[in-house]
Amino acid sequence: MHDGGQAAVMEAHWGGGAAPFGATWQKTMMWIFIVTDALLFSGLLCGYAFLRQAAIQPWPKQSEVFSIPFIALMTFILITSSMTMGSAVTAARLGDHKKARTMLAITIFGGLCFLGCQAYEWSHLIHEGARLTGALPGSTLAAEGVPPVFTQAFFVLTGFHGSHVLSGLIILIVTLVRWSMRKTPSQGVEMAGLYWHFVDLVWVFIFTLFYLL
Amino acid sequence: MATHAAHAEHAHAPQAFIWKYVFSKDHKVIGIQYYVTAMLMALVAGLLAMLIRVQLAWPEKDYTWLGKIFPMGYDVGGGFGVMRPEFYAMLFTMHGTIMVFFVLSTAPVSGFGNLLIPLQVGARDMAFPFLNGLSYWTFLPGCLVILASFFVESGAAAGGWTSYPPLSALKGAVPGSGTGQTMWIIGMVFFIASFTMGGLNFVTTILNLRTKGLSMFRLPLTMWAMFLVAILGLLAFPALVAACIMLVFDRHYGTSFFIPAQIALNNVPLLTQAGTPLHQGGSPLLWQHLFWFLGHPEVYILMLPALGFTSDILSTFSRRPIFGYKSMVLAMCGIGFLSFIVWGHHMFVSGMSPYLGMAFAVGTILIAVPSAVKVFNWLATLYRSRIRFTTPMLWAMGVISLFISGGLSGVWLAQAGPDIHLHDTMFVAAHFHLIMAGAALFGVFGATAYWFPKMFGRLMSEPLGKVHFWFTFITYYGTFFPMHYIGIAGHMRRIYDPYQYEFLKPLQPINELITMSALILGASQIIFFVNFFWSAFKGKKAGENPWEANGLEWTTQSPPPHGNWPGEIPEVHRWPYEYSNPDAPRDHVMQHEPAGAAAGH
Ligand code: HEM
Numbered sequence: 035m036h037d038g039g040q041a042a043v044m045e046a047h048w049g050g051g052a053a054p055f056g057a058t059w060q061k062t063m064m065w066i067f068i069v070t071d072a073l074l075f076s077g078l079l080c081g082y083a084f085l086r087q088a089a090i091q092p093w094p095k096q097s098e099v100f101s102i103p104f105i106a107l108m109t110f111i112l113i114t115s116s117m118t119m120g121s122a123v124t125a126a127r128l129g130d131h132k133k134a135r136t137m138l139a140i141t142i143f144g145g146l147c148f149l150g151c152q153a154y155e156w157s158h159l160i161h162e163g164a165r166l167t168g169a170l171p172g173s174t175l176a177a178e179g180v181p182p183v184f185t186q187a188f189f190v191l192t193g194f195h196g197s198h199v200l201s202g203l204i205i206l207i208v209t210l211v212r213w214s215m216r217k218t219p220s221q222g223v224e225m226a227g228l229y230w231h232f233v234d235l236v237w238v239f240i241f242t243l244f245y246l247l
Numbered sequence: 248m249a250t251h252a253a254h255a256e257h258a259h260a261p262q263a264f265i266w267k268y269v270f271s272k273d274h275k276v277i278g279i280q281y282y283v284t285a286m287l288m289a290l291v292a293g294l295l296a297m298l299i300r301v302q303l304a305w306p307e308k309d310y311t312w313l314g315k316i317f318p319m320g321y322d323v324g325g326g327f328g329v330m331r332p333e334f335y336a337m338l339f340t341m342h343g344t345i346m347v348f349f350v351l352s353t354a355p356v357s358g359f360g361n362l363l364i365p366l367q368v369g370a371r372d373m374a375f376p377f378l379n380g381l382s383y384w385t386f387l388p389g390c391l392v393i394l395a396s397f398f399v400e401s402g403a404a405a406g407g408w409t410s411y412p413p414l415s416a417l418k419g420a421v422p423g424s425g426t427g428q429t430m431w432i433i434g435m436v437f438f439i440a441s442f443t444m445g446g447l448n449f450v451t452t453i454l455n456l457r458t459k460g461l462s463m464f465r466l467p468l469t470m471w472a473m474f475l476v477a478i479l480g481l482l483a484f485p486a487l488v489a490a491c492i493m494l495v496f497d498r499h500y501g502t503s504f505f506i507p508a509q510i511a512l513n514n515v516p517l518l519t520q521a522g523t524p525l526h527q528g529g530s531p532l533l534w535q536h537l538f539w540f541l542g543h544p545e546v547y548i549l550m551l552p553a554l555g556f557t558s559d560i561l562s563t564f565s566r567r568p569i570f571g572y573k574s575m576v577l578a579m580c581g582i583g584f585l586s587f588i589v590w591g592h593h594m595f596v597s598g599m600s601p602y603l604g605m606a607f608a609v610g611t612i613l614i615a616v617p618s619a620v621k622v623f624n625w626l627a628t629l630y631r632s633r634i635r636f637t638t639p640m641l642w643a644m645g646v647i648s649l650f651i652s653g654g655l656s657g658v659w660l661a662q663a664g665p666d667i668h669l670h671d672t673m674f675v676a677a678h679f680h681l682i683m684a685g686a687a688l689f690g691v692f693g694a695t696a697y698w699f700p701k702m703f704g705r706l707m708s709e710p711l712g713k714v715h716f717w718f719t720f721i722t723y724y725g726t727f728f729p730m731h732y733i734g735i736a737g738h739m740r741r742i743y744d745p746y747q748y749e750f751l752k753p754l755q756p757i758n759e760l761i762t763m764s765a766l767i768l769g770a771s772q773i774i775f776f777v778n779f780f781w782s783a784f785k786g787k788k789a790g791e792n793p794w795e796a797n798g799l800e801w802t803t804q805s806p807p808p809h810g811n812w813p814g815e816i817p818e819v820h821r822w823p824y825e826y827s828n829p830d831a832p833r834d835h836v837m838q839h840e841p842a843g844a845a846a847g848h
């Protein structure tokens with residue numbers, strides 16, 4: 035049984051008027067999935083906020099632990115990649131095959147840069163004594179009075195987000211290959227784009243709530 | 248042409264047994280797979296409940312013979328066959344977990360949802376059949392892991408179905424906190440993944456695949472329930488996933504999200520070699536918040552389908568349009584919304600600010616309003632109608648009865664004051680078994696009898712069904728009603744031997760009565776299983792529409808063929824509750840009959 039054929043049959047029967055929200059079921063499904071995933075991040079962020087509120091030790095100054103300009107650069111890279119993703123979606127919708135391809139490739143490059151920065155940041159912090167369970171006794175970070183909750187939340191939040199960036203990149207690469215082989219309609223690019231925007235948006239929250247506030 | 252495509256689709260129905268019945272993508276097969284798996288899990292969880300009950304009535308008896316079956320559970324070596332306390336904790340933990348997630352979030356939602364959604368919205372299948380098949384094959388490993396956890400060396404998880412830390416966060420806390428708890432987490436992750444895949448399909452199918460003319464306000468209330476349940480699940484389960492992620496880090500990678508510094512195991516503080524606390528800065532309360540943010544919507548995930556089934560069954564057998572259709576929909580939406588802002592009522596004794604407690608109490612009491620709307624609408628539907636007392640109808644009325652009795656005790660527990668006395672007593676067990684477990688269970692039995700023709704093309708035996716109903720109804724109340732009383736008297740829940748306390752000793756006769764009733768309750772379920780299998784093969788053949796009902800599922804063969812309708816999908820002209828319209832030629836007008844068939848509407 036071919037799923038494509040079956041989907042066509044079923045869509046032919048949707049006759050209740052315009053599709054709700056003007057979206058096909060594929061796009062609706064993507065949207066709902068994104069909401070679910072967003073709530074997963076909210077759960078983690080709320081957990082972090084709860085523990086930070088309840089912490090007995092003072093919370094360290096982020097600007098002393100991290101290089102905020104560097105994090106801002108990471109954020110800038112990711113937001114730029116969101117913009118190029120937007121261009122890719124527009125181009126795909128308009129049928130500009132080549133432009134969509136180029137823009138997708140740039141987006142992927144942006145995502146890779148972000149992951150590279152993150153790897154650098156992690157190794158830097160680990161070098162300074164950050165461990166999943168807390169600051170290593172006697173390390174620079176321990177001297178700064180970093181409580182365990184801080185490093186735990188750091189690794190779990192950014193790690194979880196990083197894994198989302200990674201899966202977003204895989205989706206983008208698959209989309210790029212399929213788009214180049216003309217195997218996916220523009221909706222495929224759109225859906226990959228939705229996910230990518232979501233991953234970027236989550237970062238904005240993490241940046242604000244963990245690095246700035 | 249659509250018809251051609253439809254016929255072509257038929258020709259493509261898979262032929263090999265394994266693709267047709269095992270790794271099927273057909274929503275009806277998947278629905279039945281889910282249903283049967285869940286009912287087998289119910290059998291296991293029910294047997295665990297029997298062990299719990301026997302223990303509570305006669306804790307001092309010699310259970311050497313049971314010890315032969317569960318060597319880790321009874322102190323056989325010590326000469327006595329007396330239950331070990333930690334085994335009791337494993338029993339109620341696994342009983343609760345299996346019943347809540349693997350039975351009553353599964354049979355009504357994934358079972359009947361899959362079976363009914365395409366049939367009632369007029370689609371050939373779910374939106375994404377492959378994802379649907381995958382969801383079942385993710386669920387099954389979850390079941391197996393949960394079942395297997397009884398057979399690992401240190402036994403199953405023992406932290407309650409709520410898995411509160413530190414019992415769940417410290418591997419050495421109690422025997423079940425080791426491998427058993429790990430398997431609990433793995434099983435739950437499988438379950439949540441499968442529920443999410445199913446939920447995505449539910450929402451998109453109901454939104455996007457409705458047939459021509461089927462507006463949202465012409466959907467059967469069962470479909471509204473499924474729609475809301477899927478949304479509830481998709482919004483609530485992520486909180487538990489987030490909590491489980493942190494829990495796994497706590498358990499296996501040494502973090503302390505849920506573990507505070509001042510923690511001791513067997514009176515030995517947990518310290519590093521340097522003498523500093525091993526864990527620092529965590530809070531077990533964080534788990535409680537995240538868990539109950541899921542947990543309260545979860546009880547409505549159990550309940551709402553039953554409320555939907557009840558509305559549909561009630562209308563069919565009282566031959567009356569459901570009273571206040573739109574208010575029913577709004578009530579369900581209201582219940583769904585409120586369920587997200589009341590989770591704190593499970594934490595009144597956790598030392599929360601009284602102002603916060605008051606807010607949670609008010610929110611909880613507010614849920615009584617939409618709930619009462621539903622009950623009054625049901626009663627108005629029944630009022631002065633000519634009821635056909637079929638088995639599904641009996642179950643539906645049972646749901647109403649349990650919904651009322653359980654709802655009344657809910658009003659007590661919703662308020663922080665009384666709850667401080669009643670929290671963690673058998674009163675709570677009585678309350679949630681009536682309203683959540685009972686109503687959902689009765690809903691499943693009713694739906695089984697009602698939609699059996701669409702599963703197997705046959706009707707279930709009415710006499711057997713009625714005997715099963717009356718036995719279950721009476722013993723269900725017999726089991727859970729007296730628990731209110733012993734709860735108020737101070738009998739705590741989750742205790743393996745209440746009579747270690749002098750003041751609980753006088754309650755033993757009542758506990759014996761409850762256990763007797765529970766044993767009969769358990770035994771009467773044999774009637775159901777016999778009826779189910781006998782009817783599936785030998786039952787009376789059902790026509791297309793044995794109950795003279797109106798929904799789209801009754802416009803096709805029983806059981807429906809692959810693709811659901813042999814020809815074109817019917818078009819919808821009205822809501823599904825057109826009963827006893829004086830202007831119509833018959834006492835019911837089906838959803839697909841053209842406008843001429845019924846004047847008005
Ligand atoms: C066959 C009928 C049933 C009987 C006789 C029964 C009996 C019991 C008893 C005696 C307890 C309390 C144990 C204790 O606190 O020490 C219990 C706990 C529980 N039961 Fe049932 N039960 C039945 C069906 C169900 C169903 C259908 C559900 C579905 C939701 C359910 C869900 C639970 C839950 C969630 C708990 C709490 C477990 C915990 O404390 O962690 N039960 N059951």
Ligand SMILES: [Cu+2]
Binds near residue numbers: 542
């Ligand atoms: Cu609740």
